[in-house]
Amino acid sequence: MNYNLNQLTAKEHKTSTVSSLKRLLRLIAHERKNLLLALLTILINATLNLLGPYIIGHTIDAYVITKQYHGLFVFSAILLGMYLAVLLTSYLQTKLMGSIGQRLLFTLRNAIFNKLQRLPVAFFNQNKAGDLISRVNNDTDKLNQFFSQALTQFIGSIATMTGAGIFLLVINVKLGLAALSPAIFILLFTKVVSPWVKKKNALNLKSTGSMSAEIQESLDNFKVIVAFNRRDYFRKRFDETNKEYYGTAIRAGLANTIFLPVYSLFSSLAQLTVLAFGIYLITIGEFTVGLLVSYLAYCVNFYHPLRQLASLWSSFQVAMAGWDRISQILSLETNLNRVTVEAAETFSALLEFKQVHFAYPNGKEILHDINLRLEKGKTYALVGPTGGGKTTTASLMARLYDPTQGVVLLKGRDIRSYEPAELAQKIGFILQEPFLFSGTVKENILYGNGMYNAYTDEQLKELINVKGLEELLSVFDRGLDTVVSSNADNLSLGVKQVIAFIRAVLRDPELLILDEATANIDTVTEQLLEKILKKLPEETTLVIIAHRLNTIENADEIFFVNLGEVTRAGSFREAINRLMQGKRAS
Ligand SMILES: Nc1ncnc2c1ncn2[C@@H]1O[C@H](COP(=O)(O)OP(=O)(O)OP(=O)(O)O)[C@@H](O)[C@H]1O
Numbered sequence: 209m210n211y212n213l214n215q216l217t218a219k220e221h222k223t224s225t226v227s228s229l230k231r232l233l234r235l236i237a238h239e240r241k242n243l244l245l246a247l248l249t250i251l252i253n254a255t256l257n258l259l260g261p262y263i264i265g266h267t268i269d270a271y272v273i274t275k276q277y278h279g280l281f282v283f284s285a286i287l288l289g290m291y292l293a294v295l296l297t298s299y300l301q302t303k304l305m306g307s308i309g310q311r312l313l314f315t316l317r318n319a320i321f322n323k324l325q326r327l328p329v330a331f332f333n334q335n336k337a338g339d340l341i342s343r344v345n346n347d348t349d350k351l352n353q354f355f356s357q358a359l360t361q362f363i364g365s366i367a368t369m370t371g372a373g374i375f376l377l378v379i380n381v382k383l384g385l386a387a388l389s390p391a392i393f394i395l396l397f398t399k400v401v402s403p404w405v406k407k408k409n410a411l412n413l414k415s416t417g418s419m420s421a422e423i424q425e426s427l428d429n430f431k432v433i434v435a436f437n438r439r440d441y442f443r444k445r446f447d448e449t450n451k452e453y454y455g456t457a458i459r460a461g462l463a464n465t466i467f468l469p470v471y472s473l474f475s476s477l478a479q480l481t482v483l484a485f486g487i488y489l490i491t492i493g494e495f496t497v498g499l500l501v502s503y504l505a506y507c508v509n510f511y512h513p514l515r516q517l518a519s520l521w522s523s524f525q526v527a528m529a530g531w532d533r534i535s536q537i538l539s540l541e542t543n544l545n546r547v548t549v550e551a552a553e554t555f556s557a558l559l560e561f562k563q564v565h566f567a568y569p570n571g572k573e574i575l576h577d578i579n580l581r582l583e584k585g586k587t588y589a590l591v592g593p594t595g596g597g598k599t600t601t602a603s604l605m606a607r608l609y610d611p612t613q614g615v616v617l618l619k620g621r622d623i624r625s626y627e628p629a630e631l632a633q634k635i636g637f638i639l640q641e642p643f644l645f646s647g648t649v650k651e652n653i654l655y656g657n658g659m660y661n662a663y664t665d666e667q668l669k670e671l672i673n674v675k676g677l678e679e680l681l682s683v684f685d686r687g688l689d690t691v692v693s694s695n696a697d698n699l700s701l702g703v704k705q706v707i708a709f710i711r712a713v714l715r716d717p718e719l720l721i722l723d724e725a726t727a728n729i730d731t732v733t734e735q736l737l738e739k740i741l742k743k744l745p746e747e748t749t750l751v752i753i754a755h756r757l758n759t760i761e762n763a764d765e766i767f768f769v770n771l772g773e774v775t776r777a778g779s780f781r782e783a784i785n786r787l788m789q790g791k792r793a794s
Pocket residue numbers: 333568569571574592593594595596597598599600601769
């Protein structure tokens with residue numbers, strides 16, 4: 209399955225504004241009440257605004273021209289009251305829409321983050337973290353800005369325009385048609401140009417994502433960059449990405465400003481037409497001065513919001529481009545689906561590969577027709593040259609990926625039929641560089657372990673004693689409360705690995721996979737880690753991937769992984785010979 213968000217096929221990528229909007233509306237369906245309330249205040253606001261010109265025209269014809277100043281004062285007071293009400297409704301609509309926007313932002317960020325938690329490893333292999341961060345932070349904020357600021361004006365403008373259009377036609381049909389005809393050109397222009405504007409904005413958001421990915425990559429690897437003196441290289445790469453961003457931002461900015469001058473031109477044309485035609489109608493006695501004043505005001509009321517819509521439309525296009533990028537993530541599903549199978553009656557092997565083939569997306573086959581069995585309680589080693597496929601084999605054992613063909617059985621049952629939580633409980637996976645997050649040693653030890661989540665410090669210490677791991681706590685300055693900083697930079701690799709090992713052992717996994725877990729640590733720590741492994745129950749099956757041969761000396765069986773094959777390597781001595789021959793040949 210293609211998980212690369214920046215390389216979705218044209219079909220996967222194509223979204224119409226209407227379908228994007230529908231999906232977005234579904235997301236805010238629960239805000240219906242607040243949206244209706246906001247809509248009501250917007251409509252009241254627009255109606256009050258629209259009544260103004262009519263009252264002014266009526267006042268001129270009925271009281272100013274006839275010099276009845278009492279009526280002038282009465283209607284001035286009415287107008288003042290109306291404009292105060294306009295102020296109040298404006299405040300209410302801003303408040304309501306602002307909070308809807310913030311709640312939408314909250315919901316969206318949660319939805320994306322939750323979706324990211326459910327997507328498989330293949331998704332993270334194909335997408336850069338920085339780009340994903342940009343989607344969670346930046347693109348969602350574009351939508352928030354549209355909802356909290358632009359949407360109110362958007363609806364208000366449409367309501368004012370519709371009302372003004374009706375007034376224009378009702379007061380005088382001929383004049384009304386003349387006044388409204390330029391709007392048809394504006395609509396046609398908008399329809400033709402909008403997809404182009406949206407595309408420019410989408411490209412700009414994409415390069416924002418790339419820039420964020422670039423920053424994230426260089427920050428993540430800054431130690432290597434400094435050590436290899438590659439600052440210039442990264443500076444150059446950043447400069448290129450920044451240049452690309454600059455270009456797309458300029459092009460998006462220009463695209464976004466294209467509506468305003470065109471709308472303004474047609475608006476001025478409409479007013480000119482009304483003025484000329486209106487004066488002509490007054491001279492032939494078909495119109496009054498008061499009506500022409502109202503008429504011009506309605507014309508402004510029609511075209512001013514239309515001009516405003518021009519910039520709002522750009523903001524809408526930016527929001528839609530952002531929403532497309534967000535919904536690309538939301539619409540993805542994990543390809544590691546659960547299948548339903550009959551429970552196995554009996555099983556002899558803990559884990560079995562049956563005619564397993566595997567290839568990474570768009571890559572060549574790494575495993576070809578593999579059959580292997582892992583028995584309960586035994587220790588297995590996977591050896592072979594670099595790139596031979598050891599980690600890939602182990603990843604299939606832990607169901608980080610599914611085979612492209614064949615089946616993996618856990619306790620006689622298709623591994624795909626297990627709940628992810630159940631699988632995580634049964635299988636532990638320790639990597640060369642353990643994953644620790646900022647917090648305390650205790651929090652890291654209990655990570656992903658529902659069984660002891662509610663344990664107090666005392667209960668946890670007791671458990672560690674029962675498991676015979678208490679002497680290991682001495683490697684931490686402040687025991688379980690030792691602080692783990694961001695990226696666990698304050699801990700040595702050995703200490704980090706101790707945490708990962710304790711974490712794994714406390715889960716009592718039935719299968720524990722160690723992928724080069726002791727590759728970079730000293731012999732003393734290695735012995736410490738071996739001690740931890742000895743505390744595992746006897747029935748735990750161990751799979752060890754190691755280049756250091758002493759690590760696999762005690763394995764019950766050794767598998768040689770290379771060139772798509774996983775073969776039994778026989779005894780420890782035979783395995784060494786084979787490995788040496790392979791090295792000499794390469
Ligand atoms: N996420 C991935 N996407 C595409 N190809 C991959 C991915 N991970 C590994 N590969 C490729 O699969 C092949 C096997 O890699 P794997 O990591 O399983 O080998 P290994 O035997 O564990 O190597 P090492 O001993 O160096 O860790 C290699 O050619 C590697 O380039």
